[in-house]
Every structure is written in C-alpha cells, then in structure tokens.
Amino acid sequence: MLTFWKNVLENSPDAYEKAVRARDARIGSFLEFNPTRHLGNAPGEVASAEKHAVLAGLPFGVKDNIAVDGFRLSCGSRILENFNSPYHATAVQRLIDAGAVPVGKTNLDEFGMGSSTDNSALGSTTNPWNEDYVVGGSSGGSAAAVAAGLVPFALGSDTGGSVRQPASFCGVYGLKPTYGTVSRFGLVAYASSLDVIGAISTDLDVLQAVYEVISGADPFDQTSMDPVPSASHDADAAGVASLGYRGKSPCLGVLKPEQLELSAEVAETYQTCLEGFRSLGYEVKEVSLSMLEYVAPVYYTIATAEASANLARYNGVRYGLRPDYAENPEELVRLSRDQGFGAEVKLRILLGTYVLRSGFQDQYYLRAQKIRTAIRTDFEASFGEVDMILTPTFPRQAFRHGGEDMSPFEQKQADKFTASANLAGIPALSFPAGVPKGLPVGMQLLAPAFGEPRLLAAARDYATLYKPELAPGYERPAGEQ
Amino acid sequence: MYQSFIGLEIHIQLATQTKIFCGCKAAFGDEPNSNICPVCMGYPGVLPVLNQEAMRMAYVVARTLNCTLSPRSVFERKNYFYPDLPKNYQISQYEHPLGRDGFVDIEFHKKKRRVRIHEVHLEEDAGKMIHAGDMSLLDYNRAGTPLLEIVTEPDLEVGEEAEVLLQQFRRMVRYLGVCDGNMEEGSMRCDANVSVNLSGGGLGNKVEIKNLNSSRFVRKALNFEISRQKDILERGGTVVQETRLWNENRDVSEPMRTKESAHDYRYFPEPDLPPFITDDAFLLEVEKGLVELPAARRTRFIDEYGLSELQAEFLIDERSTAEFFEHTIALGADPQSAASWLASDVKKLLNRRGESIESSVLNPERFAELLRLLDEGRIHGKIAKQVLEEVFVSDASPAAIIKAKGWEQITDPAELSEYIDAVLKANPNAVEQVRAGDAKPVGFLVGQVMKATSGRAEPQLLQELISSRLAVKVIHVLSFGGAISGVRREDGLIGPGELFDLRTEFAGDTGLPAELRLEEIQLGAFLSEEIAPADWAVLISEIARRIEDSEAAGIVVAHGTDTLSYTASLLYWFFGKARIPIVLTASSVPNDSERGSAKPRSEAVANISAAVKRAASGAPGVGVVYGAQEFAPLNLKFERVEEGAARAGVFRTWNEIGGDSNPAHLPAPIYPAAGVEPTDRKAVQTALENAMSRCFIVKAFPGMRGDHLITLMKNGVRYFVLELYDTGTASVRETPYSLRAALQYGAANGVSFFCTSQQEAMVDFADYVTSHELWREGAIPMGRLTTESAFTRLIVAQLGSEDELEVQRIMEDQ
Numbered sequence A: 001m002l003t004f005w006k007n008v009l010e011n012s013p014d015a016y017e018k019a020v021r022a023r024d025a026r027i028g029s030f031l032e033f034n035p036t037r038h039l040g041n042a043p044g045e046v047a048s049a050e051k052h053a054v055l056a057g058l059p060f061g062v063k064d065n066i067a068v069d070g071f072r073l074s075c076g077s078r079i080l081e082n083f084n085s086p087y088h089a090t091a092v093q094r095l096i097d098a099g100a101v102p103v104g105k106t107n108l109d110e111f112g113m114g115s116s117t118d119n120s121a122l123g124s125t126t127n128p129w130n131e132d133y134v135v136g137g138s139s140g141g142s143a144a145a146v147a148a149g150l151v152p153f154a155l156g157s158d159t160g161g162s163v164r165q166p167a168s169f170c171g172v173y174g175l176k177p178t179y180g181t182v183s184r185f186g187l188v189a190y191a192s193s194l195d196v197i198g199a200i201s202t203d204l205d206v207l208q209a210v211y212e213v214i215s216g217a218d219p220f221d222q223t224s225m226d227p228v229p230s231a232s233h234d235a236d237a238a239g240v241a242s243l244g245y246r247g248k249s250p251c252l253g254v255l256k257p258e259q260l261e262l263s264a265e266v267a268e269t270y271q272t273c274l275e276g277f278r279s280l281g282y283e284v285k286e287v288s289l290s291m292l293e294y295v296a297p298v299y300y301t302i303a304t305a306e307a308s309a310n311l312a313r314y315n316g317v318r319y320g321l322r323p324d325y326a327e328n329p330e331e332l333v334r335l336s337r338d339q340g341f342g343a344e345v346k347l348r349i350l351l352g353t354y355v356l357r358s359g360f361q362d363q364y365y366l367r368a369q370k371i372r373t374a375i376r377t378d379f380e381a382s383f384g385e386v387d388m389i390l391t392p393t394f395p396r397q398a399f400r401h402g403g404e405d406m407s408p409f410e411q412k413q414a415d416k417f418t419a420s421a422n423l424a425g426i427p428a429l430s431f432p433a434g435v436p437k438g439l440p441v442g443m444q445l446l447a448p449a450f451g452e453p454r455l456l457a458a459a460r461d462y463a464t465l466y467k468p469e470l471a472p473g474y475e476r477p478a479g480e481q
Numbered sequence B: 001m002y003q004s005f006i007g008l009e010i011h012i013q014l015a016t017q018t019k020i021f022c023g024c025k026a027a028f029g030d031e032p033n034s035n036i037c038p039v040c041m042g043y044p045g046v047l048p049v050l051n052q053e054a055m056r057m058a059y060v061v062a063r064t065l066n067c068t069l070s071p072r073s074v075f076e077r078k079n080y081f082y083p084d085l086p087k088n089y090q091i092s093q094y095e096h097p098l099g100r101d102g103f104v105d106i107e108f109h110k111k112k113r114r115v116r117i118h119e120v121h122l123e124e125d126a127g128k129m130i131h132a133g134d135m136s137l138l139d140y141n142r143a144g145t146p147l148l149e150i151v152t153e154p155d156l157e158v159g160e161e162a163e164v165l166l167q168q169f170r171r172m173v174r175y176l177g178v179c180d181g182n183m184e185e186g187s188m189r190c191d192a193n194v195s196v197n198l199s200g201g202g203l204g205n206k207v208e209i210k211n212l213n214s215s216r217f218v219r220k221a222l223n224f225e226i227s228r229q230k231d232i233l234e235r236g237g238t239v240v241q242e243t244r245l246w247n248e249n250r251d252v253s254e255p256m257r258t259k260e261s262a263h264d265y266r267y268f269p270e271p272d273l274p275p276f277i278t279d280d281a282f283l284l285e286v287e288k289g290l291v292e293l294p295a296a297r298r299t300r301f302i303d304e305y306g307l308s309e310l311q312a313e314f315l316i317d318e319r320s321t322a323e324f325f326e327h328t329i330a331l332g333a334d335p336q337s338a339a340s341w342l343a344s345d346v347k348k349l350l351n352r353r354g355e356s357i358e359s360s361v362l363n364p365e366r367f368a369e370l371l372r373l374l375d376e377g378r379i380h381g382k383i384a385k386q387v388l389e390e391v392f393v394s395d396a397s398p399a400a401i402i403k404a405k406g407w408e409q410i411t412d413p414a415e416l417s418e419y420i421d422a423v424l425k426a427n428p429n430a431v432e433q434v435r436a437g438d439a440k441p442v443g444f445l446v447g448q449v450m451k452a453t454s455g456r457a458e459p460q461l462l463q464e465l466i467s468s469r470l471a472v473k474v475i476h477v478l479s480f481g482g483a484i485s486g487v488r489r490e491d492g493l494i495g496p497g498e499l500f501d502l503r504t505e506f507a508g509d510t511g512l513p514a515e516l517r518l519e520e521i522q523l524g525a526f527l528s529e530e531i532a533p534a535d536w537a538v539l540i541s542e543i544a545r546r547i548e549d550s551e552a553a554g555i556v557v558a559h560g561t562d563t564l565s566y567t568a569s570l571l572y573w574f575f576g577k578a579r580i581p582i583v584l585t586a587s588s589v590p591n592d593s594e595r596g597s598a599k600p601r602s603e604a605v606a607n608i609s610a611a612v613k614r615a616a617s618g619a620p621g622v623g624v625v626y627g628a629q630e631f632a633p634l635n636l637k638f639e640r641v642e643e644g645a646a647r648a649g650v651f652r653t654w655n656e657i658g659g660d661s662n663p664a665h666l667p668a669p670i671y672p673a674a675g676v677e678p679t680d681r682k683a684v685q686t687a688l689e690n691a692m693s694r695c696f697i698v699k700a701f702p703g704m705r706g707d708h709l710i711t712l713m714k715n716g717v718r719y720f721v722l723e724l725y726d727t728g729t730a731s732v733r734e735t736p737y738s739l740r741a742a743l744q745y746g747a748a749n750g751v752s753f754f755c756t757s758q759q760e761a762m763v764d765f766a767d768y769v770t771s772h773e774l775w776r777e778g779a780i781p782m783g784r785l786t787t788e789s790a791f792t793r794l795i796v797a798q799l800g801s802e803d804e805l806e807v808q809r810i811m812e813d814q
C-alpha cells in the first residue's frame, strides 16, 4: 500500500484527484483539495529527507487550522472562510522538506471547538463506517480522510482530544505528542497552553516518521523544544519492541472499568485490550487517577479562558469576514464577530471571558490552574509505578449526527480521558482496538513527557494481536487500480 | 491646607532595530503599513518571538532607575478591544514585571525629592487609528514596537516637579541610547494621576490625566488639575474618580467621554512566551549598557573642570555635546573657554546651520586647535569667531584657514617691537607728553602701531610692550559725577559735579606707583540715586570697549554709595571674568578739601586713591574698594552709622559670599553667555530698558495685598524679586491681604518670583509651612543672594534670553 502512496502523485495525479473527489463527495473530509499545488516542491533538507525516506512523495491532508501557504486557513469558520494563508506552519514546512506533499485542507469543528466536526460552518463530514454517525472531532476531516483511504496520513491538532477521539471513531491511529515538542507556529490557536499538532494514520511507521519529522525546537515558537528523554525512560528507543523493554516486562496502568462510565461496547473492548496486553507479557497494574473527575471542568475553564483571548483578533478589521457597511469601527467589530462566529465558539468565548473577570479569577481560572498542577502531579506519581497508562479514548463509540445520542454537555464531560493528557502536557496515542457492532473503538495509551517511542512500540505490540480493520468499501487507497 | 499627590506613567519606545515579537523594522515615518508581517498583524497561527535586545534595554533602564531586577519576568495578556490593537490583547507584564521598587532623585527650586519607582515593565505598542471624514484609517507600523512603561509612586507634589522628572528622564534614556525621548512624536509618552486631600488625610480620589504631549503640558495639566480638585474640596464636594484628557488648545482638562474607565483587562499569563529568566551572561550585558548619567556627569564637570552649574548643565544636556567637550579637553583645551565657546558661538552656528555637533565638520581636534591658537594669542577673539565660521564653510582646520586668509596676529614681541620703535621715533612729542605724566597720548601711539601693522598686532601684547617701553601703567577712571566728584552747593546740599583733577590731588601721594598714568573720563554728572538704564549702558559699553581694545591696564569706576551694590553686582555679572581689574569705589561726601592745602584728605580722594592702587596691582575681575577695605562685588549693603558728630557710611557684605575675596567662590558671571554685544551702547541700553520694564522689586510686609501685584503683572511685569522674611516666609493665607492671589495669578501666567530675604538670611524655603506653600506656588528661592544682586542678575539674565524658563534656569544656577 505504501508503495502505491509514494508514487501516486507522480504516476497518476489526475486519477487520484478524481477518485478522492468521488469518495469525498460522500464523506466530506476535505474543505479544499488540490493534489498538485505543492507538487514538485523539491525536498528542502536532504538529510531529513533521507532519514525519513518513508515520507517521500506521500500526499497528506492538513486540518484547516494549520497554515499551508497557497491554501485557505478557514478554521471551519465563516469569519475566515476566504482567508488565504501567506505562510507554512513549521510542521508543514518540515514535512514538505522531507518530501511529503500537502494535498488539501480537512474539515474541523470551528476553531477546533467540538467533538463531532458538526460544528464546522463550512462543510459536513460523516463517518466512513456509517454515514449516520459523526466522525468525531475536532480533527474529524483528517481522521475521515485517512480512514477513507484518501491520504496515508493527515495532520490534526489536539487541544483536549481532537486528534485521538476522531481517530478512535474512525478506527485509525492518532498521536498527540508531548506539549512543546511540535512547533505550534502556524497552528491557529484555540488554547495555547494545551494545543499541540498531532498526526493520524493507518500505518505506525508513517506515524512515527511524521512525529520524528515535525518534532523539535523551532525558533518561531519559543515554547517549543527538542524531545528530551528523561533518565526514567532513556531506554526508550524508536523501533525497539517493548517486550524486553528495560530488561523486564513493561508495566501498564489500568483504571477500574466500573468507575469509568463506559458504554457496554467500550467497556468490553477495554477488557479485551488489557487481557491482550497481558497475553503479550505486559504486567497490568491498577492505578487510581483521583483527579480524573476534575479534568473536564478544569479543561474547559482553561481552554475557554485562553480561547477568549486567542479569538479576539478576528474582528474583520485586517482580514476575514466584515459587513458591507458599519457606522464606526466598534460596530464593524461587533457585526463581524456576530456574523462570523458560530454558536459553540460564541459560547466558549463568553465562558472564557466570564472565568477571567477580575474578582472571579481566584474562583475559576486560578483555581483551575492549581488543579491542573495537581493533575500533573497525579500522573507523575502514577508514572513512578507504571510505564504507561491504558484508558479508553472516549467512553463510547461514534454517536449519530444531531444531539439525540449525546448532548453537547455530555460530549464535553466525555473528554476527560483525552483532555487529561493535554492538561498534563504528556503524550498519548489512540489505537484501534475493535469494531463492535460495526463501529470502531479506540484505546488510549498515555506516557510520561517525551515517551512517544514507548507509545508507538506498545501500539506495534498490540497490532500483532489485533490488525486494525479499514472501513468497508475503503479497503484500498483512493485511485489504486 | 491641602496636600497633592502626583504619580506618573511614562512610556518610552525602545530604539531597537526590530519590533518586540517579530522581525519587522521598528521605524517611524515610513509609508503606512510598510513595516508589518503576519506576526505583528495578528494573523491566525502566528506566535511571538521575544526580541532579546528589547529585553536588554528594558533591564538597563530598570537598573538605572535603581530597581530590583526580576530574575524571572513574565509576560501576560492584557485584553481589550481596539481596532489599532491587532490581536485585541496586548502582550504586557502584570504580576511579575522586570523591575520593581526603584527610585529617582529630582530637584525643583532647591527642594530635593526621591521619587519611588513602583515598577518597570515591557509591552508591545499598538498601531495608530486616524479618523478622516467618515473613514477610519489604520497604520500598523507602530504595532508591536517595544514599549517600556515606568510607573512612579504618587510622590510628586506639583506639576513643575513632574516636568523636571520628565526632562531628567528624557535625558537619561537618551544617554542610555534606548530612546530618543521625543514627546511630540510620541516616542516618549506620559499619563499622570493626581489626587488632592486635606493635609494628613492621605491620598484622595485619584484622577487620571491623559494626552500629555510635552513636559510643559504635563506641568500645566497637573497644576490645573490640582487647583480644580482643591476648588471642589473647598466647596465641600467630592472629586470623581475618572480619566480626563488635557485639552492643550483650551488649557483645561475634560472628562473622557467613554466607558473605557470600566475596563476589565482580564490579565492572564501569556502561554505563547515562556517566563524570561536572567542568566549571568545577560546580566553582564545589562551592566555593560550602563553609562555615566547626566546628573553624575554634571557634578563631575563642576568638580573636575571648575565649570558653573549653568555651563555644566548645557554641556551634559546631550551626551554627544558632553563627549565632544571631554574629547576637546583631552586634547589640551582649557575647560572654561571650551565650555563658553560651545555654549555661545558654536551653539549659535549649529542652530543657524541646523546641524548637530556630532554630524558637523567641527570635530574636537579642530575645535581644540582653534582654542589653542586663541590661547597662544595667534588670533584674537573677533578673528576666532570668523575662523570658527570659516571651518564650517570650508571644512578646513583653523590653522590652515588663518594661513590662507592672513589672519594671524603678530605675537612675536621682537617683531612687534620693531613697529613700536618706528612709531615712537616718529612721534617724539607724544612720547614726551607721556613721560611728563599725561596718559592720553598712549592711546594715540597704540593706534599708530595698529595702523602700521594693518591691525595685526596682538592688542594686549602691544599695550604691555608700549607701557613697558614708556614705563607707564594706564588706569582709566570713569566717573558718573556722583558725590565722589560732587560739590556742596551754597544751600548746603550736595550736588553732582565734575571729577576733580586727580593728578593734582595725588601730587603728594607717595603710595602711588611712579609709572601710573591716569585718564579721567566723565560719563555723566548726576548723583548715583539718579542712575538710569541709559547710564548703565554707557558704563557697560565703555568698559567693554576698553577691555577689548586693551586701552588700559585697569579701570576705576567712581560711583555714588546709594546704588553701588546694584552697579557693582551688575558689572560683576558682566565682567566678572575680565582679564583686567575693574574697581568700583564711592564716596558719600564730596571732595571738600582745598586744593593743595594741608588739610586731611577727603573721603573721596582717599577712596579713589585706594581704588587706583588696587586697579594698578590687583587681581583681574570686578572688585569694590571703600574706606581702605576691599569687598567682593556681590551682596553689598550700604549702611549709615553715627560716628560722633559726623555721619559716615560703611559697606558690609551679607551672607559672606566670597567673604574671603576668592572669586572662585562667587556665583559665576553670566556674560559672555549674554546675547547682547556689550560694546554696542545702544543695543545694551535697549536691552536694559526692556529688561527693566519687565521686572520689579517687592518687599513683603504684613497686610500686603496680592492683587496690587496682579495689577503690575497686567502692566507687563514678568519677574519679581520678592524680598521675604527670614529664610523665605510670607503670608499665603486665603485672604486678599496675602501673596496667595499674586502667586497663583503669576503661576498661571508664567510670571516668576525670585525670593530674597529682608534679613541677612539664606532663602531656601526650609522649615516653615508658609515657605513650603510658597515653593508649591512656584516661587524660586535665591539662596544667599541679596535683593540687589538678585535683581541685577535678573537684568543680565534677560539680556541672555527672552525665554522665561531659560531666565529661571540662569537665576537658579548659582
């Protein structure tokens, strides 16, 4: 399959484009698709290109809140509907330098705010496994495009689970790296202290190569850094099977399923999964993440607070949607924002403004920061006992479009497994673990900071037991004869 | 009694090459929106990258303001919507600014004050919005330029102090090279907060004032605001806590009509920037950025080079001038003459040509050469001025110019002697007359030599050579015809007369040197109490001409006693640095002695005789001789004492300025900084008359009505010498019978009050509540100067400048 992907743009770009358009007419993963726009860009850094030869020639999708020069950068919002990016995000530039080719921009919940991609103002995306179901979010377009065989990998952004949850819903791998290891330059900020660019793929080698290429300090992002393996996990090395890891069995922390409020299908898959790891020789140990119940409120307090400032720049003055006429600058700003933002975005801006009000910061924002520290400490303590923690990615499988299955409030609460990794800044990987009743279920592995190699190694181990399935009708890449 | 509290928020744009968070050029005056990029325009997805140079400059300023430097400073987002703010939040500092708890020392009208600095923090500037018709235009060139905010505690009391602080601050940042301090162009901005309360009541309700575009507006706006709040409190009202804008066209502050005062900035730490941690290498860079500050340099210039405060003040104002000066000194130039040339002719030329000293063709080497040529006598003053101008025109060295133009003087005594020999040989009659005791032909002979050398003879050398060849010393005695030369009329009253023939009077005086040749010049015939500006103008121009042409080895001024303390100090401010002695003397009674009789010599004859001796042998500069006693020319007081049946006069010096006759201890003379050419009698007279019309001496007395002074001000009086009680007290009570109304009217109209004492006391406004009130109202203490000396200084200061603040500065520099 990889051989096909490496040559598709060179050999049959037209057939590829045609096939993608045909498939995407059903699932709606791309907001903009043009496989030839960045074709022929010579790889920049030869060293990187050689080292990650696996990426050379691969087309990839980019969530439409990550900048790609020559493509739009809509963030799924009316307010940026026609905004063209004048520059590449660092992650995109590094992939181009490694020989990969960005072919289009994928749909998302507006500004990354949502768990379904139904909050996009510009397109609707549906789950390749069943069109009645949502694809997850907010990187839903990226997950759908990968699951439907439109691209071998796609970039997403993960603020509270936005890469992992749709990956889980679509039966593909989704990696959220350690906060700061991937430059955020070019990622449109939702919640700056939580945002990280991640990758989605069906192939662990590709996923690992993408991670290695896009990670590393960037002078344009002062919060970025090179991955620094700490003493406790310096034995981690890419490509080393985790069996025999550190000379003894790797130890997996698990949570008591009955406390996790899981759907029957997810609970069952979780059980099967940890039995599977046991059978592979992993030690399984119960850990208690006592702060887990605070994750969702803390996450939404911090994320909305930062969002209220991050989204303030969209005012119709310098770019973006603006009314035809306004009486004065103040009215221009008001009308632009009123017409440009969707309901969920407005809700979160208001919430963030509320928690930052002077006199209320102690009660909300500062308190949330304290709990965030406690969550981080909680994880540190757990990682003193176990090497990784296994949780479900999301408490249930994909839900149907519309609010019948899951209200927006329930969707927010369900972010607790994924958002905990963002609050702690640690890496997490969602991997496919089963397809009960025709919809995929993903499991999540969490590791201490810079423990990405360990996560990938464990996922490889599990793949020996369970080979991820592709959505029916999408078993072969788009355009393959 | 009310207290006022003023705090300032000063913003300076740091002079970095690039903006604070992106690589755009931080420049002004460019095409609108030409220095912008996705980062400073707040495009989606971009991130700030901190400019290290901005951080370094910020820490240098904080360190210079004696702040505690934060080892870890944190940026935060300050959230507010405004179209000129691209991200609609400003990256600033809040909880952890880079500097805290500093101080800066200022001085206004002799009162020193330590102003505490609350904090120093770094932030990004916004763009500019311009309203044009029904459009609003935005220029983002300024958006993202580094802005440093300095917040003081409310430690200032009056607007003038804020003005002083701002001027000092401006100079500091220019010295540090971190900002050009231009308030008009907005690279330095100031907001202020003011509160007024009853004494002892602590801070009152705070009012913020914005739109202060110059340090002068700051002073005016703050003083306006203080009196506005005082009025409210006096009427029993409450001051509304609000933000007001200064309206510079109407000279009033007005409430800002917006809801902006209700801002909640919702600060939170900037997640895109890690905290800034200072390491040793960075702190070393900060230390390297520190420079000798203007205040320290001023003190050093005074101590090291013996400059006056005014001279030092001028030199240190710009770092480039100070460095030019020191460079010149290092090349061997005399600090005094370098300083006075820089402050007068060089400054005038630069202004006229619109050049700055560092960019002009006059470098320290050329300047030092010019001073050396002057010092060696190879050129004299007038030629030196021409040479200086020519340096600017032809971009050549002074020596080369002199050579090319044939301007070099004859300074070789041997060469000059040849000319003198020829002239003396050709004029035997004149020589004979001089030998017989007549001084007049000396001038004639000097003129002949000048003619023979086509004016190239160095005048002083010529004077010295002729004097020694003829073995004479020429002293000119200038007389106004007061009592010293007066007559007692038939009715017994003393009237003016013509100076008696000194040669006859001194005939038997063996104490006088044999080579002495006296020339008497009658400048008028009136008593000294009748002196008018025209008379002073004659005196000044006659003395100036004699100094310039080296006509005499010394000058004696025969004066009356009544106004001697005025004329003596006036001449001192003009000629304190003259290279020949100028000696004033007086007599209160005429020369009653019978010519040639054996009667004891009259007071008049004795005093003139002593003055002539002092002029023939004494130190250069201005002195006073009376009753066989020498006095410094300043702070003289004439007193009458009963001495048996006869009435006698004595002089006494108050406050003992230069009591040891050491001229170095006197306040520095003002000329040649004065703007009027002193040899030009008409010009001097006009200038004196103008100055005289603008000033007035007032003595405080119980029950004095302030509104009478207002009448004077309305009639054109701009300066008062105010003679107060003791160390500077007077009534400023809320009653028409006090100075209050006059001081307030004066402050509002730019009228100055220079305060002296009715007693022999030093005026410094210390100790008393009433003194402090006077200081608050802007009265200026004159320290040790007496009313007479302060008054003449005020006259001469006005000749130097029409600008009232400049006059104030000259008056304060003692």
Ligand SMILES: [Zn+2]
Binding pocket: B019, B022, B023, B024, B035, B036, B037, B038, B039, B040, B041, B144
């Ligand atoms: Zn820029």
